[in-house]
Amino acid sequence: MQMTIAQKILAKACGKQIVEIGEIIDAKVDVAMSHDNAFHVINAFKRIGAGKIWDPGRVVLLFDHRVPAESENTAIYHARVREFVKNQKIKNFYDIRAGICHQVLAENGFALPGELVVGTDSHTTTAGALNCLGVGIGTTEMAGVWTTGSLWLKVPETIKLNITGKLQRHVMSKDIILRIINGLGCEYANYKAVEFTGPTINEMSIDGRMTLCNMAAEMGAKTALIDCDKKTLQFLKKRTRISIKPVKADRNADYEEVVNIDITDLEPQIACPHSPDNVVSVNELEGMLIHQAVIGSCTNGRLEDLEIASKILNKRKVSRNVRMLIIPASQEVYLGALKRGFIETFIKAGAIVLNPGCGPCLGAHQGILAPGERCISTTNRNFRGRMGSTKAEIYLASPAVVAASAIKGEISLPAR
Secondary structure, X not given: OXXXXXXXXXXXXXXXXXXXXXXXXXXXXOEEEEOOOHHHHHHHHHHXXXXXXXXXXXXXXXXXXXXXXXXXXXXXXXXXXXXXXHHHOOOOEEOOOOEOHHHHHHHOOOOOOOOEEEEOOHHHHHHHHHOOEEEEOOHHHHHHHHHHOEEEEEOOOEEEEEEEOOOOOOOOHHHHHHHHHHHHOOXXXXXXXXXXXOHHHHHOOHHHHHHHHHHHHHHOOOEEEEOOOHHHHHHHOOOXXXXXXXXXXXXXXXXXXXXXXXXXXXXXXXXXXXXXXXXXXXHHOOOOEOOEEEXXXXXXXXXXXXXXXXXXXXXXXXXOOOEEEEEOOEHHHHHHHHHOOHHHHHHHHOOEXXXXXXXXXXXXXXXXXXXXXXXXXXXXXXXXXXXXXOOOEEEEOOHHHHHHHHHHOEOOOOOO
């Protein structure tokens, strides 16, 4: 039987040579991750009468959604998680300073080729950029994983997206995934695996690949995967001592569908309110006034994203009518941006640089919008009320477009 990457990883996870599409398996988990919502996992863990985590070394906990704590309730949640970490002897705990969970997993060698990672966050699909099967699960499911180290999963069908063509100047991976979501729809890949492949993917950086796998969740994907190559191995070289075992689909693997996408003529894209699949070319909205510009999140807060924004903002000023927020995805990214001078560029341009974390992506405590305000952002979702007021508007675009728009005070294309 010829298998996809997802089938092979899940076969390994349940101790079988072969798993069939649609089969229900009892999968052993390699890494279990939770962020601020670990508080709810702990409550469920206690309700089912569990005493100890099956393997504290395979659990990763951190805070990223509300950091530092913005309210007494959040402070209480954080304190209880810290107490639980101490009692359970969980070594892989990253407090408020580390950054966004998906970036921290990748940087610290917790997302490895051929392994199964589950997280209480839908964008755990990001791990697929490293040939790792990342799956988002609920807090009650995670309590079960903490107890047994395994969970039931249905082996998903796989859709292969073959991407070809050379990106034009200032067109980024964010533009590719927005175009794909627009063409295929937000429910296209519900409970299915997506494999990104093709020459364009081979040329893409790990940062760019993470953007694609991250936003595969906006197509409903259960997981997203990319082959392991020299770039993957180079990224992981100093991040783990574990022997890396890449997983590649069989040549005649059974795909539900193979979609060929040529991005040669792709222009910068933008998702309009209030859905990630409501996408048009940026030039259709040029001149629309904005009030806030955000570069960051688990989608586009990495070093590559900050670099392109820095180049566009260099020796320029953010419009007086715009609040620009820069949020590195992790402490490692922040330090890299400092070393390269990006942070100084942002500050001199008039942007506000925030601590690593999710920032305004959930409207938790930073960058909340007022009624009638409009934000252009590199985040992954633009649902109504996502950044505060239900009467505000969020537009999703690449770091290049967001930076250019912040300078002009209106939705704009970067200068060619």
